[in-house]
Amino acid sequence: MKKNVLDDLRRYMEAQYALTEKRPRPQLPAITISREAGAGAITIGHLVAKILDQRCPGDPPCPWAVFERNLVEKMLQDQKLPAALERFIPEDAAFPLNDAVETLLGLHPSSWTLVEHTTHTIRRLAIMGNVILIGRGSNIISAHLPHVFNVRLVAPLRERVRQVEDYYKVKSVVAAQMVQDLDEARRRYVRQYFRADIDDPLHYHLTINTAHTGFEKAARIIANLVIEN
16 A cells, blocks of 8 residues: 555656656646545545546646655655654644653754754645645645645544444444544644634535545545536
């Protein structure tokens, strides 16, 4: 799976470089996905990319790339920072005292600096286009870009707990705690670093309850939003 993701990203970057040789360079669309834990964002993101690759191949072809857990890896590469820093960059707001002590000890740059780097990478990818950016306030960062479509994925708590239980092969009580912790962490991240409410519907073009649609239909809805615009 890791190799496939890296191969997809390599093809994406090669296609982007090929596009720079064209004058004028076309503006490619992009998608951001904000999600409740267990609502299926990663699965849906890859399904959307597959649909758009098939229905909008482009000339020359420029495959869609999904950036989720690999978004931090991309930022560290862009900034020429050690890969070991990844563990210090959760999608959460850092506790100020811990962050200050770790920064003073030279374990990592400040959390604000790391978020600035991540923001720069997200903005650059959004401008390049043909990307699906999952989480980390990507919809807030790209809100001023008219070619970016912002989507929010939600589902009832019981459905999300079941998804996490199945995905991680954990007991229901553990899955429920994971869902609660992830949702709270993501709210803190967006609130602290972007002064925004992750649940505000005005931040999104579209909100989908994936319990009603299922993952495949949700992916088709998102792909159609891009194709029809």
